[in-house]
Amino acid sequence: MEHGTRDEMLRRLADAVGSVAAAHPTRVAVDGPPATGKTTLADELAVVLREQGRDVIRATIDDFLLPRAQRYPRGEYSAEGCYHDTHDRDALNRVLLDPLGPGGDRRFQPAVYDHTTDAVLSPPVTSAPADAVLLFDGVFLMRPELIDRWDLRIFVSTTLERTVERALIRESRVSSRADVERRWRERYIPSQRLYLAAVRPTDRVDIIVHNDEPQRPVWETRTR
Numbered sequence: 001m002e003h004g005t006r007d008e009m010l011r012r013l014a015d016a017v018g019s020v021a022a023a024h025p026t027r028v029a030v031d032g033p034p035a036t037g038k039t040t041l042a043d044e045l046a047v048v049l050r051e052q053g054r055d056v057i058r059a060t061i062d063d064f065l066l067p068r069a070q071r072y073p074r075g076e077y078s079a080e081g082c083y084h085d086t087h088d089r090d091a092l093n094r095v096l097l098d099p100l101g102p103g104g105d106r107r108f109q110p111a112v113y114d115h116t117t118d119a120v121l122s123p124p125v126t127s128a129p130a131d132a133v134l135l136f137d138g139v140f141l142m143r144p145e146l147i148d149r150w151d152l153r154i155f156v157s158t159t160l161e162r163t164v165e166r167a168l169i170r171e172s173r174v175s176s177r178a179d180v181e182r183r184w185r186e187r188y189i190p191s192q193r194l195y196l197a198a199v200r201p202t203d204r205v206d207i208i209v210h211n212d213e214p215q216r217p218v219w220e221t222r223t224r
Contacts, residue, residue: 001218001219001220003216003217004216004217005216006044006216009219010041010044010045010048013041013045017049017054017133018052020151024104024106025057025100025133026132026133026134027134027151028134028136028150028151028154029141029146030042030135030136030154030156031140031153031201033157033192034167034184034192035163035166035167035170036157036158037156037166037211037214038137039137041154041156042058043058046058046135054132055128055129055131055132056134057100057128057134058110058135059096059110060136060138061092061140062115063110063111063112063121064096065088065113066088070085071086073085076187077183077186077187079188079191079194080191080194081187082191083140083191083195087138087140088112090145092112093149096108096134097134097136100132100134107125107126107127107128108125108126108127109122109123110126141201142201142205143195143199147204153204153206154205154206154208154209155201155208155209156209157209157210158211159212160189160193163189164181164185164189167180168180168181202222203222206222207219207220
């Protein structure tokens, strides 16, 4: 375990990205439950890497959702539905992870879906330089359909109860407290427990960031 400031942790993560030897863009997964701080961490890491001169592609699992009509066959609060029916993993591999990987042509799309309008997207195809870094944040990134696509795997962890507290603050302007509590306790937290039991993601990652206190994080490097 290493303790330090947030800047020290970000420098450690940037060093880990820099240590990846690949002839294609470095694909970095930032995994973890909702409301642990994955997006913030990935955004901050992107700043550090860009300051080092790296070309950074930022993308998120939220832009690879299935259309709403396909996401809830088991019900809006189903944990199994959250885990199995939410994300278009085939499209994620096809348009982003595989093109940036070994043998890929580096021509990628960063999104296939706009959750604000529930619309399918087809953004322009972009070419990535060979030394680019993809920083991709999201839930369930170590599941079998995706795990072999990552060149560096980071898991952001907090206590699940703390994610509820953060969600209540984060979503207070768009959802009622009762709705946030129900979605977290019936759908999101049980789906994470299902994922943890089925996949054991923390056994499969390179670095775990314990983010209960974001300004005083604790991190550990794992051997796989």
